[in-house]
Amino acid sequence: MKIRCVWEHNGNDSILYASNYVGAYTRGETKEIALQKMPGEIVSYLKWKGGAVPDSLEPVIVQEKASSLTISDADSDVLFEEEKEPLTPAEYEALKALALRSAQDFLFLYQSIPDRDKSCLPLRKTFYGQVPRTAAEMYEHTKNVNDYYFGEIGVETDHEGTIAECRQRGFALLEGQSDFLKDRVFLGSYDEEWSLRKVLRRFIWHDRIHAKAMYRMAVRTFGGDIPDPFHFT
Numbered sequence: 572m573k574i575r576c577v578w579e580h581n582g583n584d585s586i587l588y589a590s591n592y593v594g595a596y597t598r599g600e601t602k603e604i605a606l607q608k609m610p611g612e613i614v615s616y617l618k619w620k621g622g623a624v625p626d627s628l629e630p631v632i633v634q635e636k637a638s639s640l641t642i643s644d645a646d647s648d649v650l651f652e653e654e655k656e657p658l659t660p661a662e663y664e665a666l667k668a669l670a671l672r673s674a675q676d677f678l679f680l681y682q683s684i685p686d687r688d689k690s691c692l693p694l695r696k697t698f699y700g701q702v703p704r705t706a707a708e709m710y711e712h713t714k715n716v717n718d719y720y721f722g723e724i725g726v727e728t729d730h731e732g733t734i735a736e737c738r739q740r741g742f743a744l745l746e747g748q749s750d751f752l753k754d755r756v757f758l759g760s761y762d763e764e765w766s767l768r769k770v771l772r773r774f775i776w777h778d779r780i781h782a783k784a785m786y787r788m789a790v791r792t793f794g795g796d797i798p799d800p801f802h803f804t
Contacts, residue, residue: 572627573629578636590651671735671742677781688707726744728744
């Protein structure tokens with residue numbers, strides 16, 4: 572099975588996105604490191620999603636984006652060529668269900684942490700400020716992108732309530748637009764291009780980044796009895 576990878580990089584720092592496994596990704600100090608990680612990421616992703624794992628997985632780069640962003644901190648602005656295409660109702664419903672499941676699993680992981688304000692991680696800063704260290708900080712950061720992502724495609728929403736509730740509310744507002752499945756590309760903040768397909772991918776991808784960080788932090792801080800709804804191990 573081919574893993575269709577979009578390669579975004581700044582010098583050697585690389586992020587690979589699996590365009591045919593929406594939201595799956597790897598990062599590495601080089602393209603080769605990111606490629607080596609990709610089969611394992613897809614196995615984890617399919618266990619979470621509930622799909623059968625192919626006998627072989629071969630990463631193939633289908634698109635490249637050179638970037639000036641801080642790729643090592645997962646700063647990204649790439650729009651896949653296929654993300655410019657319209658969504659069928661069936662495609663939209665399937666991706667929406669996956670984005671909502673991702674939010675619900677993220678919430679479950681967060682609620683399973685024994686002390687949400689405790690962390691063994693050191694302080695660290697990135698391009699957007701202090702890196703979230705505790706489960707509470709990771710959860711708030713992840714939930715709070717709800718209105719940002721929807722806003723980039725012209726949907727005014729918020730991030731009140733749980734991550735699952737605010738995401739569901741955002742989709743309901745989106746669906747109130749009669750032409751929301753059309754192949755529109757929006758020029759959003761910082762001149763970044765967005766589309767509905769990209770928003771759906773970014774929700775799943777962003778959840779996955781911070782769920783992985785939260786799970787690993789919790790295991791290091793509290794031991795091995797932490798639920799693993801995303802099948803990172």
